[in-house]
């Protein structure tokens with residue numbers, strides 16, 4: 048479980064997060080939806096311990112990040128906005144390297160790598176150096192690497208950004224599999240259709256604040272709109288972020 052509790056973060060005069068609070072539960076996919084510059088990446092960075100909030104708290108499985116950063120990090124798998132692969136290593140070696148950093152033994156490393164490579168349909172690229180990888184190939188490698196230690200909570204910053212239709216389908220199927228395994232899956236997107244297709248719960252963020260939250264049905268009911276797109280226009284107050 049991931050909990051954002053009244054998170055604030057400012058960069059000079061820019062207030063990127065102004066009291067962001069929400070809970071992402073186990074066995075659910077939670078989507079953080081908002082237009083460009085809404086504060087999604089900043090919020091996720093605070094949640095995955097990269098950035099310290101000016102105010103507020105982050106709790107992962109009930110543990111406060113400020114007190115137990117190391118324990119919390121072991122329970123987190125993160126796809127950051129900068130994917131950052133080692134380009135001289137193959138895709139498999141990138142994943143194995145993270146397994147070593149987490150202290151996994153050789154047999155577990157092999158088993159986890161094989162399972163992730165199969166689940167993400169990356170058998171054809173596993174033995175290739177990542178230098179020159181396409182966007183989709185890089186994202187798959189970075190996700191496999193983020194999940195090699197079998198974390199209970201998964202945070203992904205715009206995981207389908209730049210992916211083609213087939214790669215997006217694979218990614219959606221993979222995220223659902225993580226959810227069905229009982230994990231807590233939280234991802235950000237500025238694309239309404241992406242969030243609508245995948246999420247059990249949606250947290251809508253605009254100008255650093257949570258402006259709506261609920262299941263797709265609840266968001267429709269609360270806005271009095273039959274169509275989710277119309278509901279978002281009403282919530283965000285513009286058509287930003289509605290189109291892929």
Ligand SMILES: Nc1ncnc2c1ncn2[C@@H]1O[C@H](COP(=O)(O)OP(=O)(O)OP(=O)(O)O)[C@@H](O)[C@H]1O
Pocket residue numbers: 058061062063081082083084085086087088089090237
């Ligand atoms: N390191 C930083 N220094 C200065 N300003 C920043 C920094 N990081 C974020 N900001 C500002 O904070 C605001 C929120 O940015 P953030 O990246 O969190 O938005 P986002 O919702 O992820 O947007 P996008 O969909 O475009 O990625 C923006 O105005 C951005 O310019």
